[in-house]
Amino acid sequence: MTKQSIFGRISQLVRANVNSLIDQAEDPQLMLDQMVRDYTSSIADAEAAIAETIGNLRLLEDDHREDVDAAASWGNKALAASRKADEYRASGDTVDADKFDNLAKVALSRQISAENEAKAAEPQIAAQTDVVEKLKAGLNGMKEKLTQLQNKRAELVARAKTAEAQRQVQEAVKSIDFLDPTSEVSRFEQKIRREEAKVRGAAELAASSLDAQFNELDDLGELTEVDARLAALKSGGTPGAITG
Template structure:
């Protein structure tokens, strides 16, 4: 049962759908690391169990070889005892000949027993040999899967970091988009435009005020001339004041 459970575990791990596990994982990196640890631990367990299975197989093989060797040795002893019995019987020593024939029979019985033990072990040895070979293939498959998983892990982590960096760059570029009115630069530009408009407004207001001042000066000049003429009239120089101001008729004559 232990051998079957090991083989079943290897088959399950080899058939594991890594993509499905990664899709359901909240943190793919942690999932990948856990998969690597699981595979590594399973490989270590499988290696230990396979080593034990191989050890048991080698014991069976050794016992089988010993049974085969014992059968051959007991066969040799039976042959030697039988020949000795034949030799004694030819010499007329029937009693001793019978003893050696009995020894030959005992040796043959031991030979048959050893042969039966060897034959009984052969199917078990064949089955265990097949299991060991399958476990070795499964173990090699696990090691290959682990190597692939490590490579895939490095590739996926590198791609994840690249994607993260690209997202950060894209976010940074978006945050400083000069054409985006909601960006910091856009808001600062709007502030500058308002300040420029304010300055222009102040300049226009100042210019308007200056024009008003000059118009005020012109008005004051006219009032001063009126006051001067009035003073001349009061002092008796009214004719001069009148002369200073040309008559409409004179203006019309001059125009002719």
């Protein structure tokens, strides 16, 4: 019963479609890890069951071989006893002849019994041999499927790492777009331009103040000349250019 259960389990696992199972899984990598563990455990169970089945088959074969050898041995003994009986009968010793004929019959009876046992074991040996071959084929299929799972897992892990790297790059790009360094440069440039404008404004203001001061000096010079001419008029002079 245990052997049949193991055989059914092997067949079910070998028939399993890896890609279909992965597609149905929420987390393919975890699914594959679990499948690898299950397959590894099942392979170990299958190997133990197959080893036991092979051991039982070898015992049957050993017993069959012993029965065949025993049948041959009893046949030889029957032949030897029959020949001995013939010798005694030829010499006129019927008592010993009958004795060895009886021994020949006993040997022949045991030969028949051994042959029957050997013959009865042959169908069981054939069936057990067929089971062993199927179990071996199933085990090989499981090992191939395990290799497929392991390769699939390695591929999936690599793809997951690549996807994670791409996600990080995309997030970095989004972060750059959100905090565009060129916009920061523009902001600093505008700030510097405003400071430069302030400096120019201050310079223009300073220049305007100087011009005003010089204009005041010019106005003062004009007033002084007017006063001088006024004084000349009062002293009886003529209003004209004052010479030095």
